[in-house]
Amino acid sequence: MSKDYEPNIVAFLCNWCSYAGADLAGTSRVQYPPNINIIRVMCTGRVNPLFLVNAFQQGADSVLVSGCHPGDCHYMEGNFYARRRFTLMKELLEFIGVDPRRVNMSWVSASEGGKFKDVVEKLVKDAKDTGPFEQFRRNKINW
Amino acid sequence: MVDLEKLRQTAKDIVSRDDVKHIIGWKQGTYGFRVEPHFAAEPDEADALTFSPLCTNNLATYLTLAEKLPVPRGEEPDTRKVALMVKGCDSRAVVQLLVEQGLTREGVYVVGCPCSGVVDVKKVEKMFPDILEPAQAYWKNDQIVFQLPDGEKEVSREEVLPQKCLLCRYPNPVIYDELLWDEVKAWGSEDYEDVKELEAKSPEERWDFWKDKFSSCLRCYSCRNVCPMCYCEDCVLDRLNPTWTFRSVNLSENTSYHLARAFHLAGRCIECGECERVCPVDIPLMKLNRKLYKEVVERFDYEPGIDPEATPLQASYRPDDEEDFIL
């Protein structure tokens, strides 16, 4: 991998906790690397694990699903379902040889702007260490 | 012990009933070691039914695969029961379909066939090539006896059973309305050795393994079509809007397909091994399924296809599900 390699991280954030936490990071003018691109969903429960597969196919080097801490879900249970589904998909991806550092989940509450920064920094560092994702990336992207 | 007389008589009695549409069982195929599904709607059609170590097919697939033709105006749909012959593994598909409301308990009449393991036809064909005439087989203690044109051949079960049968923990149907003969003693144990072996390798080695397998995939979709749990009429992987997986056959799309297939079976796969059996390019699909099966058992203490009252794994959670990997 070249020194200039900048990883591309696709993140799915729930509206009520992690997206708000990322907003708070902004409001607090916390600085973090720009490699993370956020897609807003209302709840991590909405995140179909196949989104992760799709993101890897479409050029993501690392993915993140982030939601409310257990028990704090705005919809009560969404993050519990998300956690179970994510667990299965993470195991599956690792089993076929995807580096575990590319498949991430975090709990970031609306008040954890600082934690969001920490998560992003860790992911970017890990992604730089693991290098560009090539394993089953689409060659020609057609959208 | 397998009692074909009883099997046929029972089937005749069942299809004679007013509330039964037909019975789905196995019959001798047209060549070699092949056995094919048989739908007997009339008593005399039941004579062709058989049961032997060659009866590999999981017939539960036909519970959902059977096409529901449009009902002509003024006619009533046929709501009679479907009778089904099941081995242990097949019966778990029935249970899982009940869990997922794919059928009602009243809508199906389950005829249980305790089973001592069915053969891996590919192994048998390798062992006895060029057998074109329909051949038969039966169980004899720990052997399987093949009746070939040049006489009977005894082979040990280990030599011809697929892995899923060697490890089988449910040789007896877990759900049935009627059991054809005595239950057999379960022999299998599960230590997921094959899964662990691959897990122990580095990510690069694992990818090398799967890259090779996925690259060879033809995307014939046999694995999906044969699977009793893949019963969506409109599979997301066939859809164009949105397109989850492109139709082109290449490593990226093939991997995406196999990940989606395995993921959709997590907590649902009942280990019948049909996907692997029908794969024309020998992709070890059960390895993917068993990996997730292992996680489901170990992490969520869940086993699909056992309890018809269970809540589906992916439609449930426990607040204290493991989350050591979450940041």
Added chain:
Amino acid sequence: MNSKPKIGVYICHCGINVAKTVDVDEVTEFSSQLPYVKLARNYSYMCSDPGQNLIKDDIANEGLNRVVVASCSPRMHEPTFRKTLIEAGINPFFLEMANIREHCSWVHQDKEEATEKAKKLVAASVSKARLLEPLEEKEVEVEPASLVIGGGIAGIQAALDIANAGFKVYMVEKTPSIGGKMAQLDKTFPTLDCSACILTPKMVDVDAHPNIELLTYSQVEEISGYVGNFDVKVRKKARYVDMEKCTGCGLCAEECRLADRIPSEFDAGVGKRSGIYLPFPQAVPAKFTIDPERCLFLTRGKCGKSPKCVDVCTAEAIDFEQKDEFVEFKVGAVIVATGYDVFDASRKPEYGYDNYDNVLTGLEMERLVSASGPTGGSIALGEGEEAYVPKDIAFIKCVGSRDESVGNEYCSRVCCMYTAKLAHLVKEKIPEANVRIYYMDVRAFGKGFEEFYDRVRREGIRYIRGNPSEIFKRNGRLVVKVEDTLTATPLEDEVDLVVLAVGLEPRKDSREIIDLLRLSQSGDRFYLEAHPKLAPVDTATDGVFVAGCAQGPKDIPDSVAQAKGAASSALGLLASGRVKVEAQVSVVDEATCRGCAYCVEICPYGAIEMVNVNRMGHEVQVAQVNEVLCKGCGACVAGCFSGSIQQRSFKDRQILPQIAVLGVLR
């Protein structure tokens, strides 16, 4: 409606907030080249009137049918721009926002990087915008009634405000009387007006109000439904006294074989009551209740020859055959005003609360100094001949508050002032007493608080900064071991009475309400408000409001203010008579639904059910979403293997293009 998308992209400078780190012109130029984009503009403040007019004019003149605003977080201004679209005559859900401020310009410094990222975010929003669909915001009717859970001062105030506005109120109180903790207080700080004098008229008002149905000694068993339409089931516990017949004369309590033998809850255990009792003289309703856990007849089936209460009750109101009853009704709004528990001083064993009779909690002291208390307001300790009047009295503050060791990091907000008040009352009743207060900080933040604190100090009450480490007994007296941290002097202070200024805690049964109403808890375990600043009486559950100490420790004026806030929020709902429900809800494609019912199992709101449909002559089961119950989380969508259930505005076909855009442009 489904004509070819014509997207307008609007990049906001947000003054210099965005423009400082993002090259707005470059992003505008880039955006104008994106597929389906008709035009792209930038403006200093898109949320301002001229900014919004820009959008409206373009919709009118350029025929835009989709709008992308790249500015701050959608959590901030999505409602603003949706309104703009409505005013311009297009569906408000044809809006997509790109968050280039909180998620970009504010968190990155390199202008080139930030600009590139802003482009990506805009492109992703554009890719989704072209696939947006018009949605209809449904309205449901609101049942013109409300439920108030808890009959303390917060609940009372909320109930009165709603009832006075002309709406029906059901007030459910767990104990036999309303009044709550405020009824137990003697005087209130800092004005020293008599608590009962200001509270009891309100209690009577509640009882007499034609719009209020008071359900005391009752508990909410079930609440189902949604904003505007909650179905409530309440259990009225058996009182074993016929409410209609009881005159409240009190003969029964006097004659009860257990008279003066049971610690009175109202007197915080300082006084005693009977097996049949009125919690306190001014209780509302003024009807007696038999304690089923103590009453001899109810626990042993026998009470002398015949229960004395039955013998003396001329109204024949005693009814041992009474059973729990259930009441069911519908309300449009719910106010949770369940209050708090006092910190259990036993959890600070170093203070000897369990061991020494002359270590009291603030609430016990309150009953002791109260004219309506068991001693008639005289501060006498000990019994009979050993009775004495304490001379040296120490107060210890922050007991169970600001204390990580007991899991309460928060400040209870009332202890500083109630300690000052109690110290003042002690000094008033025992002028020669030496009163000192051990404190960590004095927080006299409210109206009149600092003045009161000054006054108390001028009365000769000593404030000593120090957190006592231990209380033990020596020569029959209590010794408070403490370091005066202002002079760094270790002290062993001999006293006759120690009063622990115990803090406020979430109720031990607070889980019941959480389960009933799906509330959340904040870190301090009190109920969580929807927004700490802008929605302090709302909860995450629409139509459910919170008031008083259930939400966090507060004093009476704050509780009343919050109760009035909650009441006005509830009234807003009741008065309008209609409420909008979430539009971005799930919808099932009947044609492909396989009827597996995963979604039914997953839905936290019970919003999905299986229905029979006719598919080419066959009866099949498919899922159906009740759009009023659906809150739009999308958990069902990700759980549907066939993709047959989709969330409006968050469909797979709307999210996958975003993934593609964010991936492709690395």
